[in-house]
Amino acid sequence: MPQIALVPRPRSVEVLDAAPFVLDQATTVVVEPRPELIQVAVLAADLLGRVGDQAVQVRYRDAGERGVVMLRIDDQLDGGDEAYRLVVRADRVDLEARSIAGLVHGIITLRQLLTTDRQRVTSAPAVRVEDAPRYAWRGLSIDVARHFFRVDDLKVVIGLMAHYKLNVLHLHLTDDQGWRLQIPSRPNLTRLSAASAVDGDPGGFYSSSDFTTLVHYAAARGVRVVPEIDVPGHVNAALHAYGELTPSGEPTDEYTGIEVGFSRLHADLPATTPFLQDVFADVAAVSPDAYIHIGGDEVLTMDPDEYAALVATASAAVRATGRQVVGWQEIAHTPLAPGTIVQFWDPRPDPAPFVAAAKAGAKFLMSPGSKAYLDMKYDRDTKLGLEWAGHIELRDSYDWEPTTVIEGLPPESVIGVEAAVWTETLRDLPELLSMLLPRLAAVAEVAWTAAELRDWDDFRARVASQSPMWERLGLAYHASPQVDWEHA
Numbered sequence: 001m002p003q004i005a006l007v008p009r010p011r012s013v014e015v016l017d018a019a020p021f022v023l024d025q026a027t028t029v030v031v032e033p034r035p036e037l038i039q040v041a042v043l044a045a046d047l048l049g050r051v052g053d054q055a056v057q058v059r060y061r062d063a064g065e066r067g068v069v070m071l072r073i074d075d076q077l078d079g080g081d082e083a084y085r086l087v088v089r090a091d092r093v094d095l096e097a098r099s100i101a102g103l104v105h106g107i108i109t110l111r112q113l114l115t116t117d118r119q120r121v122t123s124a125p126a127v128r129v130e131d132a133p134r135y136a137w138r139g140l141s142i143d144v145a146r147h148f149f150r151v152d153d154l155k156v157v158i159g160l161m162a163h164y165k166l167n168v169l170h171l172h173l174t175d176d177q178g179w180r181l182q183i184p185s186r187p188n189l190t191r192l193s194a195a196s197a198v199d200g201d202p203g204g205f206y207s208s209s210d211f212t213t214l215v216h217y218a219a220a221r222g223v224r225v226v227p228e229i230d231v232p233g234h235v236n237a238a239l240h241a242y243g244e245l246t247p248s249g250e251p252t253d254e255y256t257g258i259e260v261g262f263s264r265l266h267a268d269l270p271a272t273t274p275f276l277q278d279v280f281a282d283v284a285a286v287s288p289d290a291y292i293h294i295g296g297d298e299v300l301t302m303d304p305d306e307y308a309a310l311v312a313t314a315s316a317a318v319r320a321t322g323r324q325v326v327g328w329q330e331i332a333h334t335p336l337a338p339g340t341i342v343q344f345w346d347p348r349p350d351p352a353p354f355v356a357a358a359k360a361g362a363k364f365l366m367s368p369g370s371k372a373y374l375d376m377k378y379d380r381d382t383k384l385g386l387e388w389a390g391h392i393e394l395r396d397s398y399d400w401e402p403t404t405v406i407e408g409l410p411p412e413s414v415i416g417v418e419a420a421v422w423t424e425t426l427r428d429l430p431e432l433l434s435m436l437l438p439r440l441a442a443v444a445e446v447a448w449t450a451a452e453l454r455d456w457d458d459f460r461a462r463v464a465s466q467s468p469m470w471e472r473l474g475l476a477y478h479a480s481p482q483v484d485w486e487h488a
């Protein structure tokens with residue numbers, strides 16, 4: 001293992017000629033007593049305490065003792081909002097960042113530097129790390145509609161996201177098989193359409209207070225939550241709850257299969273626009289993020305004008321709440337408001353309309369199915385997952401460049417990278433994790449690390465040091481044959 005095995009790889013790591021920092025009873029996290037700093041200090045003390053298996057205290061004064069981990073906000077630091085500088089020396093650790101998110105990144109870097117030897121001494125090598133992300137949007141999209149994942153499951157995933165410096169949890173909350181977010185103005189959505197899931201498995205939904213819990217848990221770890229309500233297709237759960245959304249006026253049957261593209265809203269029904277307005281207003285009421293995702297994918301039974309009208313209605317409903325719109329790539333075929341984010345997923349169509357949308361001001365979030373869809377099987381023998389976008393081994397999820405995925409796209413229109421995991425075949429947290437790990441770490445490095453610092457052989461050597469933590473925490477992972485994994 002390389003001595004410094006950080007994932008994702010930082011901008012610069014300088015090994016200092018000094019003894020390591022030892023985490024022991026003397027270790028204390030020190031911050032100024034401001035509420036948001038205290039929260040991040042408590043997180044630091046908790047994480048470090050768990051690595052070293054002993055309680056770490058938080059204090060508000062640096063009396064110059066040995067063992068201080070000093071956290072400080074420095075508005076002048078180079079590298080943007082999420083930049084941080086971490087200096088580890090024998091007697092103390094100094095972490096500076098421009099923001100709380102930057103402090104969280106630095107704490108995670110310190111955590112990754114700490115190892116425990118056979119004498120049970122936990123230490124970090126003396127280093128100076130200067131770091132900042134390549135992309136501001138580093139996401140993971142999780143389909144909680146095909147199978148439901150409880151708040152406690154998502155907390156584990158959020159912890160992993162923070163560990164790899166991912167900062168956007170995108171929740172695909174609705175689909176044909178189930179509706180997973182309480183919508184107070186439309187109570188039937190969860191009353192009638194939340195209990196179902198693929199194959200008749202149990203469903204579930206997030207109450208408004210569950211969602212708020214998730215948002216706060218994520219925010220404390222530097223992660224935003226972006227909710228997706230998928231329209232105008234993938235809507236059978238809505239049509240099952242409200243018959244007024246169908247031409248016959250009758251609700252549809254529950255659906256627990258895994259076909260796509262058959263369900264749709266209707267632009268000419270009087271109930272449709274109020275439905276979209278009410279749903280997106282209620283989503284905005286519980287979701288503080290600046291973005292709401294409207295879906296827009298795979299509407300296979302609608303003419304382009306009706307599709308464009310429904311995307312416009314959904315977008316207007318989102319914008320009426322003061323939020324910006326994200327949608328899957330199909331929305332690029334409609335007129336888009338400035339600031340709209342197009343999430344690219346299917347490399348099969350002609351790139352020209354995407355290039356045109358970018359030139360007209362749209363921003364692109366890159367989730368190419370053949371690289372970033374972490375529900376694809378690793379190889380032929382993988383039990384879970386699908387294969388429509390091919391097999392994705394660890395190297396496939398690492399070796400790609402976001403700015404060249406769409407031929408001719410201006411590179412500056414790419415604002416980020418998002419992994420996605422669809423859950424038709426994934427029923428519980430271990431099954432979900434076995435698809436995420438180790439590939440989530442690879443996509444995270446694509447999103448965080450400067451292109452010129454990325455190298456497969458170097459990543460392959462570094463990622464091997466991640467498995468002992470997964471094993472200690474009992475997290476399922478795919479022991480990819482491409483890596484010589486270490487063991488706890």
Ligand code: ACM
Pocket residue numbers: 297298328345
């Ligand atoms: C998608 O995979 N239908 C966005």
